[in-house]
Amino acid sequence: MNEELPGREDLVRWAESRPTNYYEESANLRDVLDARAGIERRREMEPRLHRFGGVVASTIDPAVTILEHRRELPAHVPYDAVGRRVDRIEFHPEYERASAAVWDSGLLACDDGAGGAFEQAALFYLLSHVGEGGVACPAVCTAGLGRAVAGRGSPALRDRYLGGLRSARYAGSLRGSQFLTEVQGGSDVGANLVGARRDAEIEGAWRITGEKWFCSVADADLFAVTARPESAAEGTRGLGCFLVPRTLDGATPNGFRIRQLKDKLGTRCLASAEIDFDGALGWPIGGIDEGFHVAVEELLNTSRWLNAVGSTGLMRRSYLEAVSFARHRRAFGRTIATIAIVREQLALMKAEEYAALSSTLALTGLVDRIDRDDADPRERAVHRLLVNVNKYRTSLSATDVVHQGIEILGGNGTIENFSPLPRLYRDAVVYESWEGTHNVLCAQVQRDCTRLNLLDDVVAWIGEELSTVTDAETGPVESALAEVTTQLRETIGAGEGAGGRLRRQLDRLARVIQATTLLHETSSGGDEKRAVASLFASARLGADRDPSFATSLVDRVLGEDLS
Ligand SMILES: Cc1cc2nc3c(=O)[nH]c(=O)nc-3n(C[C@H](O)[C@H](O)[C@H](O)COP(=O)(O)OP(=O)(O)OC[C@H]3O[C@@H](n4cnc5c(N)ncnc54)[C@H](O)[C@@H]3O)c2cc1C
Structure with missing residues (x-):
């Protein structure tokens, strides 16, 4: 009966004005890539960015929306139908669809250590228009593990796993994860108690035992696990970092049990678990006493850099939602886009996102030069500071900008199936705490x-x-x-x-x-x-x-x- 109400027509027009390609919507991304990577490199990667900008809008965002609205969240399956322990994570088919679209974009394959950092960041920025969505963290963890194996792994580890970690196809790829946090503390990694002892029979292999408290991508094929070898020093100095395959025979869990999946505020489509290891077979990445350096320099620094990229993509989506809403929503006989205080709020949201993209792509330039072995000591020093300060700032800004977006949408902004903003808000709060508070x-x-x-x-x-x-x-x-x-x-x-x-x-x-x-x-x-x-x-x-x-x-x- 009330289909024709003018307010509803405005909302319909707003909903229909949503972008169908996030790359086309971001002239600023092109500009910043030109300024930092150079016009030629931007042009070279542009067809892939353009394609993925469309895939994010047409495939990944709708899939994540279905999963969140219908609460189709990952489920832990401890046993198979005939009672064997399997510790599998089961996902809805839409999750697999979204994951396949991420991997097939080449996001993991462009990270070959020779100039792929800009493309990886740009693809990840586009992906993050859906928030974390359960798909961003697995991509980041896999990229980090790929860097660790490429930079520090033995030739045997590289031969065996690098191709799968850097695959341009979802089918047959290897997903990575990184487990540092234990129940006694995430910030205080030096307090890790999970232990490692040499395997008596397999040359170079270790057995990992103990409990990890926050294990995202619990469905991963390969876990990077920090653990302390017997008789190693206390604190961070004594830690090793081990690559632990999920299974050694393609089916049976490799010496681990999932205690439970965590019920989280945000990043809900992502499987984050508490896991007990009991003699899991693993291989050190780098020297046995270099685990903390491997974890920080390869895993965490990758995550902190991409966390900032992700926070920025989230801000961009919030701005796009808010600005188009302001264009269509009428109050007191005019669109709210004409109200000075609303305009100022939108302008500040936009400036905040531009600033985040700007500092983060400057950081990407440093990552790129380090990857190419072109960075001088000063650039390495700046990277060291910026990767931490920038993660801190951009993740705080993301929560604020999404919050502002929710405000611009008024009461509608708080409604789960009206816009992605409630989901983005929850994800932004998680972005603030993981990879370092x-x-x-x-x-x-x-x-x-x-x-x-x-x-x-x-x-x-x-x-x-x-x-x-x-x-x-x-x-x-x-x-x-x-x-x-x-x-x-x-x-x-x-x-x-x-x-x-x-x-x-x-x-x-x-x-x-x-x-x-x-x-x-x-x-x-x-x-x-x-x-x-x-x-x-x-x-x-x-x-x-x-x-x-x-x-x-x-x-x-x-x-x-x-x-
Ligand atoms: C959804 C989610 C998924 C996660 N997934 C993973 C994962 O896959 N792998 C993994 O290893 N971890 C994971 N984490 C854990 C995350 O990295 C930790 O939560 C984070 O490092 C903080 O550790 P904590 O929670 O133990 O907090 P704590 O270390 O207990 O800190 C509590 C408070 O004390 C403050 N604090 C602590 N020490 C200091 C200090 N020295 N100076 C100043 N302030 C301090 C912190 O800032 C914080 O505010 C995940 C977390 C979340 C929320």
């Missing part, structure tokens, strides 16, 4: 700065980035940089006594870096990029705690988005 990442940066004097390298790098800026004002960023470095030099030496000051100052440094990388892009970007850089600098760096943004600046940031 905020305080722990800040503490890590403090330790690294004390030990390796990273701050000087970072200041010099920021200076170089700013020196490329030709037609935008760099003064406010330079003063903020000078101020925060003076503060940080004091705080870093204060150890734990620095308390919350450390986090506030590192946050400011993160904002200086984002303002800088945005300014760097203004040299090749147009007026919109200059406007975004300017709005971001006054919103996030301005001395004025209550900035008022000129309407004309907000209009320039929004460009054609609301027309």
Whole structure:
């Protein structure tokens, strides 16, 4: 009866205006790739990005939506029909469809250590328009394990597993996972109790025993597991990192039992389990006493980098949902897109996402140079700091931007089947804690700065980035940089006594870096990029705690988005 109500027609138009290709919707991704990877490399990868932008919208997003709405979540199957222990995870066919679409995009195959980092990041950004969705974490864990095996694994491990980990086809690929966290702590990996002892019969093999508390991608074919060899030192120094195949005969679990799957706030389509290992056969990745380095430098650094890419994709989707809603939704006789306060809110969401993409693709440039063995010591130092600070900042921003998006949609924003925003919000909160909580990442940066004097390298790098800026004002960023470095030099030496000051100052440094990388892009970007850089600098760096943004600046940031 009420089909014709004008409000409903507006909503129908809004729903129908959803993009059918997220790559086509992101001119900014193209611009930033041009600025960081170069036009030629962007053009070379463009057909694959374009194809995947369509697949995310047409295949992966609908699949994840069905799984979440119908609560078709992974199930633990401990025994098979005839009572044999199998510890399988069963998924709905839509999950398999979505996973196949991710792998078949080549996301795992482009990571060959020779310049694939930009393509991997760009594909992952597009994928993350669906949130984590149960499919992003497996891709990240597999990429991390691929890097660990390629960089640190023995020739036998590489021969056996690398092809499967870096497959461009889902069928026959090997999915990876990484299990560090134990019940006594995730941040304190040095407190790991899971043990390893040499296998008496198989040369080079070890037996892993103990309990892991947070095991995402519990369905993986290959687990990377940190464990302490008998009589090894305490703390992180004594840890090994082992590759443990799920099964040795294609069916029977290799010395592990799943205790239960976790019932999570977000990333619900992902199987995260508690797992008991009891004599599981594994092989060390790298030296037996290098486990912590392998875990941090190969697994966690990959996850932290891609976590930031994922948070950024999530922000982009939230902005797209909110901006198109504002275009169609009417209140008090006009579309809400015409209301100044709504416009400003949207402009700030957009600037936040642009800043996150900007700092994260600058980080990707460093990953790319390290992969090619082209990075100088300064770039390696900047990478070390940025991978942590950027993960912290972008994951916090993602939660905030999705929250803002929910607000723009009003009450509809809280409804599960109205938009993906509730799902994105839940996933964003999980992104904040896994791969390192905020305080722990800040503490890590403090330790690294004390030990390796990273701050000087970072200041010099920021200076170089700013020196490329030709037609935008760099003064406010330079003063903020000078101020925060003076503060940080004091705080870093204060150890734990620095308390919350450390986090506030590192946050400011993160904002200086984002303002800088945005300014760097203004040299090749147009007026919109200059406007975004300017709005971001006054919103996030301005001395004025209550900035008022000129309407004309907000209009320039929004460009054609609301027309
Ligand atoms: C959905 C989900 C999936 C996960 N999947 C995996 C997985 O597959 N593999 C895996 O290994 N882990 C996984 N984790 C675990 C995750 O990495 C940990 O939750 C995270 O590292 C934090 O550890 P914790 O939960 O034990 O918190 P804790 O270490 O107990 O920290 C609690 C609080 O204390 C603070 N804190 C602790 N130490 C310090 C310090 N030194 N300085 C300042 N503050 C400190 C933290 O910031 C935090 O706020 C997953 C987590 C989630 C939520």
